[in-house]
Amino acid sequence: MTKVILPELGQGIEKAVVSFWYFKEGEKVNEKDDLVELSTDKATFNLPSPCSGRLTQIIIHEGDNAEPGDLLGMIEEN
């Protein structure tokens, strides 16, 4: 299993809202595909998939807050 972790977005950005998952649980993803979009007040940030496989679990859902270092979801690698 590969963890999808929210990286540091920059100094002073302590949280973001998960605004959009590009895939549903169970769907196949390819490495570097846009996986999840996060929003701050004036910026959106797309996190690419860290590997190819299947998105097995979404842990932080759309509309919920996330902080750098938080586990957003899990991918089962091919």
Place this chain on the structure above:
Amino acid sequence: MQFDIVDLSLIDYEKAWELQKNRFRQIKEHIMPSALFLCRHHPVITSGRNAKIESLLASREKLDASGIKIYEIERGGDLTYHGPGQLTAYPIFDLNCFKKDIHFFLRALEDIIISSLGANGIKAEAIPRLTGAWVDDKKIASIGITVKNWITLHGLSINIRKDDMQNFKLIKPCGLNIEMTCAEDILKKTIDIEAVKQKVISGFLRVFKK
């Protein structure tokens, strides 16, 4: 960081958006360098990821009658208006080649706006947690960006001419109860958008071309 400077002049929002997306793909595939697009738009409203229904004050019928389209886009922020009296800058920058820091990038855009206006005789300021540039608590410039693969899209717009400022009344700008202003309202004279544009370009070169 190396970047092309591309003056798109007066261009439809949709065309400029396509050009942004094309350049984004080319940067991602290492075909082309980063680019700074500068332009003005025909009247249009754009709706960011944080847009709320109540931020649109005008009816769809009124907008249709005025020929003003609404585009839902992926940038951060709420509703904003773009028109020919604004200077808009879209830095399509590969931050992998510079500094992977969204906060720094937003503050850099504010710095460029404030210095460009200062060089044209307007003292604007940044307000913490209210991204953009302000003069006496009125907003003169807006910022909204998207970052994908650490490549930026969208950017900033500075209100310069007063001709189409009334169109801001169609929306609640940025979802806030704020008053918008423009360079011509502050200086009480006609402003040459080209002069501001040159200062904006100088600002981007100063901050990013290192």
